[in-house]
Amino acid sequence: MGRRKVGALEKVEADLPNLQHKIRRDPTSYKTDFETQYGQYESQRELFMQAPSSATDTGIISFCDLIDFVAHLADCYPETTVDFPNQLIAILTKHHPDLVPDLREKIVGSLVLLRKKDIIDSSKLFQTFFPILTTTPSKSLRTLLYQKILSNLRTSNAKNTNHPLNRTTQTILYDLLVSDRTSPKGLWAVKITRELWKRQIWTDAKAVGIMKEACLADNVKVATGGVSFFLGGDKEREELEDESSDDDALDLGKLKHQMGINKKSKKKARAMENAIATVKKKERRKKQPHPLNFSAFHLLHDPQGFAETLFSKHLQNTHSRLNLEQKLLVLQLLSRLVGLHKLIILPLYSYFIKYLTPRQPSVTSFLASLAQATHSLIPPEDLEPLIQKIANEFVSEAAAAEVASAGLNAIREICVRQPLAMNTTLLQDLVMYKKSKDKGVMMASKGLLSLYREVGADMLKKRDRGKDAAMGLKNREQKERRFGEEAVGEIKGLDLLEKWREQEQQRKRLELGLTAEANAEDMEIEEDDDDGWEVDEDDTDDSGGWINVDSDNDINISDSDDDKRPSKRIKPESTSVVAKPTCEDDDKENERKEPLDLVHEVSTLASKTILTPADHAKLRELQLEASVNKLLPSSHRKRIAQQQAQLQRHADDPLTATEIEGLASLSKKASKADKMALAKDGKPERAAHRSTQAIRKEKKDSQGKSSTNKEKARKKNFLMTLGKAKGKQKKSLVERGRVLKAHVERGKRGGKRGNKGK
DSSP: OOOOOOOHHHHHHHTHHHHHHHHHHOTTTTHHHHHHHHHHHHHHHHHHHHOGGGOOHHHHHHHHHHHHHHHHHTTTOTTTTTTHHHHHHHHHHHHTTTSOHHHHHHHHHHHHHHHHTTSSOHHHHHHHHHHHHHHOOOHHHHHHHHHHHHHHHHHHTSSSOOHHHHHHHHHHHHHHHHHOTTSTTHHHHHHHHHHHHHTTSOOSHHHHHHHHHHHTOSSHHHHHHHHHHHHHHHHHHHHHHHHHHTSOOOOHHHHHHHHHHSOOOHHHHHHHHHHHHHHHHHHHHHHSOOOOOOOTTTTOSOHHHHHHHHIIIIISOTTOOOOHHHHHHHHHHHHHHHHHHTOOOTHHHHHHGGGOSTTSTTHHHHHHHHHHTOOTTSOHHHHHHHHHHHHHHHSSSSSOHHHHHHHHHHHHHHHHHOGGGOOHHHHHHHHGGGGOSSHHHHHHHHHHHHHHHHHOGGGSOHHHHHHHHHHHHHTTOSOOOOTTOOOOOOOTTHHHHHHHHHHHHHHHHHHTTBOSSOOSGGGGSOOOGGGGGOOOTTTOOOOSOOOOOOOGGGOOOOSSSTTOOOOOBOOGGGHHHHHSOOHHHHHHHHHHHHHHHTSOOOOOHHHHSOOOHHHHHHHHHHHHHHOSGGGSOHHHHHHHHHHHHHHTOOTTSOOOHHHHHTTGGGGSOOOHHHHHHHHHTTSOOOOOOOOHHHHHHHHHHHTTOOOOHHHHHHHSOHHHHHHHHHHHHHOOHHHHHHHHHHHHHHHHHTTTTTOSOO
């Protein structure tokens, strides 16, 4: 039988990629061929729309090829393919449950390709994808649409932030959550928002508003996803940023070494150019300023209303469908909100009481949440019953050491945030546990004792106050804290600088023969102010001086010279008499200053004058001199630093159950393995001992370098070198001389290639 001749049209059908390549190079010449293929696509589409479920395999394969062909060339003939995107959208929207997976993926991929060619916009694409994403029963289609939506959002925000697209997408996701709070459709809004937040594509308040609505959903999975975002979304973002920064950088030295040894080719040269461009791009990124990323908690709108709704809907509601573990997540979120924003939700503290028993599962998490929900604006009378309950349930002689340690640690964390919640009797009772034989209980009790030595030494017995606290009470340096009192913001140590400047001013006036007390008329006689702006280079990096401009209030314009009164000068011999006040004046001054000592006055120096670089240098010097810690041993300094770190814990940092259990672990009898793990904790990993040659070999391998010829000869198989050794033995003396002479000449010439001597 003879071979059948294939027609020209059948050849074109069999080789659509070749035709696509030709049309791409010359669209005008091949317009007729494209219209022919587009006509075939139209006819197959009409046949498919009549019976989508009864299409044959051959017809589906041909239809997929034609869709792919038209999608790739739609930008070359926009007038011919004007209805092509709407036709694909109609097929996918109406018949996506009946489509075979291959055809379905081809239509989705073609729509994404049309979006890349700017034939359709992203809003239209998302309006097509989102309804199918939330309704289709096919898991593979849901995964495909989810990936395409994320990739489109990432590419749209790659160079610059696409605010219109982000607003449109956020509105779609917000409506998805709010339209039906009981539907699981909102889970896709949670997934997309969380992924984009992690990749720092969405970092605004509207994304946080979407997750806020997710937390208030009636569906358990959606609500749990929203709560988990607030508890762990920022940590995921930081981990992803650390991973991207820790990626293995390209070693240009290694690439250049390989380029010098291996055969030269255009492909390797292009690879080298790409590597250099990548390294330069990374260097530019390093020099760019770090973006300011706010935590999701700080971007919340109306945190008080959100916290109240969260508490009433998921915790107070008896018909809530959340289990204990999910309620604990909501409680952790609520306590973080209350502690960070200093919210007032008083029913929350009575809610904790039923969970504060050692038999309660995950009780340390409840204790950590209670400590997080405490701040200085909570009334002490609402916290005092909770501390009393913890002390009664956890801290007793009959309780286990781990339980007592966890209870004492929880009480201390609560009192760090609100010291007024503790009463004197209970505090003195708890401090007695510092004599416990168990190490964990003893350390927890001492931690509580050291806290109240700083914030409330008057509540302790005299023998428990310690030297510093007792001296502070005696000198009235420690004052009683009041409810709602907030520390005034000021520059630390500014009062020392103000006192030093007053002393210097008095000393200079006495040197000039003036009175120690400066009058309003004598303020003009002062040293030049320009001296304060010039400091050594060691003290500051600032170069150049400031111009001191007098304020308008200090300028007096007068027509007569009568207003100028002479300064009260005194004889130098009488300086000592004037400088020494009488005893009666001392008594009067003490009586006048006694009531002022009770109130700590905040220095107003920074609000009156501009501090010069010399002032800042002097301020650091005075702070160093006034520091008592420099006279203490290193162990004492370390303990004080730890106490200050505990007192100044950042509000964004969560308090975990592990920190509550931290001291309780000391109560257990540790095995040798546990002790070794505790000793190695925090220390760098020590590598196994290796020889110098092994270290050099590893370094060479990492740099892409090979071994030397001497090493290769040493590792060569003995049987391979046997013939060469026998040949050398058979050489005559004349032949050996000739070989040696040739070797010397070759060395002078620069080797076999003759690299030298030319």
